[in-house]
Amino acid sequence: MPPWTDRKGQLAPFKLVVFVALFLPAIWVAWQGWQGDLAPKPVNEAIHQIGSWTVRLLLVSLAVTPLRSIVRWPRLVDVRRMLGVGAVAYAVLHFFLYIADQGWDLWRVASEIVLRFYLTIGFVALLGLVALGVTSTDGMVRRLGALRWNRLHRTVYLLTVLSLVHSFLQAKVDVTEPVLMTGLFLVLMGHRALHKRGYRGLLPLAGLAIACGVLTALVEAGWYAARTGVDASRVLAANLSIDIAIRPSLWVLMIALALVPLRLIGEKRAPVRAQPVGRTSRA
Numbered sequence: 001m002p003p004w005t006d007r008k009g010q011l012a013p014f015k016l017v018v019f020v021a022l023f024l025p026a027i028w029v030a031w032q033g034w035q036g037d038l039a040p041k042p043v044n045e046a047i048h049q050i051g052s053w054t055v056r057l058l059l060v061s062l063a064v065t066p067l068r069s070i071v072r073w074p075r076l077v078d079v080r081r082m083l084g085v086g087a088v089a090y091a092v093l094h095f096f097l098y099i100a101d102q103g104w105d106l107w108r109v110a111s112e113i114v115l116r117f118y119l120t121i122g123f124v125a126l127l128g129l130v131a132l133g134v135t136s137t138d139g140m141v142r143r144l145g146a147l148r149w150n151r152l153h154r155t156v157y158l159l160t161v162l163s164l165v166h167s168f169l170q171a172k173v174d175v176t177e178p179v180l181m182t183g184l185f186l187v188l189m190g191h192r193a194l195h196k197r198g199y200r201g202l203l204p205l206a207g208l209a210i211a212c213g214v215l216t217a218l219v220e221a222g223w224y225a226a227r228t229g230v231d232a233s234r235v236l237a238a239n240l241s242i243d244i245a246i247r248p249s250l251w252v253l254m255i256a257l258a259l260v261p262l263r264l265i266g267e268k269r270a271p272v273r274a275q276p277v278g279r280t281s282r283a
């Protein structure tokens, strides 16, 4: 069945919109290449942009489950698989661009992957994501059984960590985007942990936002201190000023805080029925 249809085979407009949207970043990169805007190294620039989109899409696909419970919109889950497969497709495209950049010399590609640590990590993440993409069909869920399938697909968190490490390691100087993506990943993982333990109120969400903002600032300062020797306190202090740019930690704080009004909207849309005594969620 085409990805833009529902289980009955009828057109699902929301799925169609997401399906079309998934092509837009690749079309945008191709358009920039066509216009000569990726010069002087168009393929290398395309590798960067498609690599960034791979991580962004991975995070968007991981955000579906938390958002579904925050805004209480169950239909969001209809596009989770599509987003995940989209991320895999971008990862494969990123790899193919790399092979093209190496003049289609597969021997050279293989030896670079073995010799360069950041490429080894990227390649492991790619293999893992492809395995998840291949096993994402209904048939594979049936064949593997729900328990084994879930266990396998939980590796997506580890694969995302590997992707983030790969993007940090390849960065020459500026790690703004990897830091931002790491901060957002922390928000998603933090929400998962809170949700599992029953902390589903507004206060834990606000606390999560502050904690992840601070952690993001520490990750950034720690990275610069370790890689470039820049005084960590100076990098941390940069978070207090928005004159030049808004630092990733502030973005993370603002994005995570936006979950609070979203939760309120969700509660208005679909109020939770009273739970049996002893099963109330905390805060």
Ligand code: HEM
Pocket (backbone or CB within 6 Å): 044, 047, 048, 049, 051, 052, 053, 054, 055, 091, 094, 095, 098, 113, 119, 122, 123, 124, 125, 126, 129, 163, 166, 167, 170, 171, 177
């Ligand atoms: C799931 C797998 C992968 C993900 C999510 C990923 C993601 C990324 C990201 C986010 C960047 C940085 C983009 C930027 O900051 O501008 C990047 C750069 C790069 N990646 Fe990947 N990547 C993956 C796998 C691979 C593989 C398998 C290779 C090749 C073997 C590769 C080769 C490169 C190269 C060459 C760069 C640019 C490095 C430079 O210009 O020095 N990546 N990747």
